Amino acid sequence: MELNNLLKEERLSGASLLVLANKQDIQGALKPAEIAKVLNLDAMDKTRHWKIVGCSAYTGEGLVEGFDWLVQDIASRIYVLD
Structure with missing residues (x-):
């Protein structure tokens, strides 16, 4: 709910959202697709x-x-003016 409220902020319109799904090296960790569903990102x-990128801060993967x-x-999305 808090993430959705933050993303509604006018100042954050157009901002990219990267979710680092940490602890993917641990059995039972939610996979990125499952996290997207829980966060209702679709x-x-x-x-x-x-x-959403699965990662491990321990291994760096x-x-x-x-x-x-x-x-x-x-x-x-950066526009360069000459």
Whole structure:
């Protein structure tokens, strides 16, 4: 509920949303698709760019992938004026 309230803030319109689903190295951790369902991200405004990346802070797996997506998503929407 709090995430949905934050994303409704006018100041955050157009902001990319990256969810790092930590502890994927532990058995029983929710998978990214399950987290998206719990957070009801599919019902979010279709103009919002979001991604959930499974990761492990312990092993480092998935962290680079997540930040690469974030950088590419932001870069794809930057307008450069000459």
